[in-house]
Amino acid sequence: MNSFDNVTEKRPKNKRDxxxxxxxxxxxxxxxxxxxxxxxxxGLTGEIPLGIRKTGIPVVVTIHDLIFLRFPKFYSFIDYKIHKYKAQYAVNNADMVVAVSEQTKQDIIDFFGIDAEK
Structure with a gap:
């Protein structure tokens, strides 16, 4: 058995979605x-679906960086707000947060007040 046999990428099942x-x-x-x-x-891209907590499915999110919070001047106002909302929602609602570096981990703690153990 391949070690990835139990991993599936989800895609929309109908034309509307x-x-x-x-x-x-x-x-x-x-x-x-x-x-x-x-x-x-x-969630591999720093975001998770809205309402996923209601499903009871355990959630992990990977945060690659929070550059939009460190350097907001490089983002339009609306892009900044969208990125911030998605990241904050993800880290607050995930059961586990994976940070790709120690700097990203510290940024998650500093910007969002998330417990380092999470």
Missing amino acids: TFFYNLWRQKNVCKDLLHDQVDIFH
């Missing part, structure tokens, strides 16, 4: 996760 991919990814994916009896959800 494919057309409205971002909506599916941010919210509607939760229905598919429940239907497919997913054991754990891992």
Whole structure:
């Protein structure tokens, strides 16, 4: 058995969700996760679907950096707000947060007040 046989990338199952991919990814994916009896959800890009906590599925999120908080002048106001909201929602609602570096870990602690053990 390949060590990746139990890992599956989720994709939209119908044309509507494919057309409205971002909506599916941010919210509607939760229905598919429940239907497919997913054991754990891992948000690989610093975000997790809205409402995933209601599914009871354990959640892990990987945060690569918080550059938009360190250097907000390089982002438009709306991009800054969107990135900040998604990252804050993710770290607050995930069961575990993976930081790709010690600096990112410290930024998560400093900017969002997340316990280092999480």
